[in-house]
Amino acid sequence: MGRPKQERAVHTRELLVDAAAGVFDENGFAGASINKILSRAGVTAGAMYFHFRSKADLARAVIHEQSSRLAIPEKPGGIQQLIDLTMYLTGQFTCNVRFRAGVRLAVEQGESGLHDYTAYRWWIKTFERELVAARERDELLPGVQESSFARFVVASYTGTQVMSDIATARADLPEQVVAMWRYLLPSVVPPVSLTSYVIDPARKDLITV
Amino acid sequence: MGRPKQERAVHTRELLVDAAAGVFDENGFAGASINKILSRAGVTAGAMYFHFRSKADLARAVIHEQSSRLAIPEKPGGIQQLIDLTMYLTGQFTCNVRFRAGVRLAVEQGESGLHDYTAYRWWIKTFERELVAARERDELLPGVQESSFARFVVASYTGTQVMSDIATARADLPEQVVAMWRYLLPSVVPPVSLTSYVIDPARKDLITV
Numbered sequence: 194m195g196r197p198k199q200e201r202a203v204h205t206r207e208l209l210v211d212a213a214a215g216v217f218d219e220n221g222f223a224g225a226s227i228n229k230i231l232s233r234a235g236v237t238a239g240a241m242y243f244h245f246r247s248k249a250d251l252a253r254a255v256i257h258e259q260s261s262r263l264a265i266p267e268k269p270g271g272i273q274q275l276i277d278l279t280m281y282l283t284g285q286f287t288c289n290v291r292f293r294a295g296v297r298l299a300v301e302q303g304e305s306g307l308h309d310y311t312a313y314r315w316w317i318k319t320f321e322r323e324l325v326a327a328r329e330r331d332e333l334l335p336g337v338q339e340s341s342f343a344r345f346v347v348a349s350y351t352g353t354q355v356m357s358d359i360a361t362a363r364a365d366l367p368e369q370v371v372a373m374w375r376y377l378l379p380s381v382v383p384p385v386s387l388t389s390y391v392i393d394p395a396r397k398d399l400i401t402v
Numbered sequence: 403m404g405r406p407k408q409e410r411a412v413h414t415r416e417l418l419v420d421a422a423a424g425v426f427d428e429n430g431f432a433g434a435s436i437n438k439i440l441s442r443a444g445v446t447a448g449a450m451y452f453h454f455r456s457k458a459d460l461a462r463a464v465i466h467e468q469s470s471r472l473a474i475p476e477k478p479g480g481i482q483q484l485i486d487l488t489m490y491l492t493g494q495f496t497c498n499v500r501f502r503a504g505v506r507l508a509v510e511q512g513e514s515g516l517h518d519y520t521a522y523r524w525w526i527k528t529f530e531r532e533l534v535a536a537r538e539r540d541e542l543l544p545g546v547q548e549s550s551f552a553r554f555v556v557a558s559y560t561g562t563q564v565m566s567d568i569a570t571a572r573a574d575l576p577e578q579v580v581a582m583w584r585y586l587l588p589s590v591v592p593p594v595s596l597t598s599y600v601i602d603p604a605r606k607d608l609i610t611v
Contacts (some may be wrong), residue, residue, distance in 0.1 A: 344578075
């Protein structure tokens with residue numbers, strides 16, 4: 194007995210998003226073709242057009258679903274968990290194709306012409322939850338605005354990641370994210386608490402759902 | 403009497419880099435063609451191949467020469483001048499095609515496959531000169547490393563600019579760069595001097611060579 198129709202459709206869609214992520218990751222947006230994606234997914238054109246109208250549509254799905262294979266903590270934990278989360282993301286660039294391709298497509302939107310801010314908005318909200326928890330725990334200085342600081346963490350992480358990719362194929366990303374936090378933390382937490390936070394790439398392994 | 407041969411060659415090269423910047427700005431790397439660039443420059447293919455072997459070569463020139471039409475202060479001036487310089491760059495995105503196209507190509511290198519860090523290195527050095535001047539003027543906290551902080555300013559400006567471009571076609575870039583400095587300054591200057599710096603997009607007009 195086959196799987197119910199709806200379950201098969203969900204499965205096909207997942208196959209397509211993963212195949213698209215792989216092909217965009219290896220070839221970029223312009224270099225990717227629908228045929229390459231179909232052959233990698235093992236899906237017919239007809240089945241694809243049920244879910245996606247175009248290559249741009251597939252790219253949008255990879256951008257929007259870049260976080261769907263990540264372990265994002267359900268319970269926000271404040272500043273330390275936000276630091277650890279950025280370390281976890283740094284590690285994911287090496288092994289999580291959906292995340293890597295989604296981030297790259299989200300950055301290189303001049304090339305695809307997508308103008309899609311959804312993924313950035315999602316990351317700002319995700320980081321903001323940690324900062325709201327930080328505020329409740331009295332971890333933040335009075336003047337810090339949770340949403341604007343969340344936006345700036347996303348922006349500085351984005352720029353750090355782009356430069357590390359070009360300079361070292363992201364080999365130095367862990368140390369650059371450490372440097373990022375050394376320059377961000379003093380502006381947002383009280384001086385007395387500064388040394389209580391651990392800025393360590395190895396803490397990526399502490400992130401679980 | 404015509405211009406000397408060498409002067410003509412320099413002129414042709416400048417025409418080509420400007421035409422390439424315009425075509426990359428409007429069409430992206432993949433969408434740009436050598437024919438479009440030649441017709442905009444009013445230059446023959448033969449004259450182009452004397453200077454550039456390929457579209458990638460032209461893109462590299464636009465990346466490397468993104469700052470050649472900018473007014474970069476000859477004399478470094480410290481923290482205030484670094485803030486003003488970032489405000490000046492923010493204004494240049496609207497009017498300086500070579501800068502805008504060069505920055506975009508430098509960011510979207512996954513698409514072009516260039517892996518060229520030259521422009522980032524140049525900006526780090528340019529910002530570092532201001533920070534070395536800042537150190538000489540006793541403007542920096544003891545723990546701040548000029549080169550690593552210069553790198554982080556370039557990274558956070560890059561991410562801020564990418565996100566502002568996607569979210570608002572850079573309409574909110576001035577206010578986002580103000581927010582950037584509100585989160586950067588407290589980490590690098592002594593608390594007593596914090597209010598002596600002016601973070602104001604209008605100061606872009608103070609930058610001259």
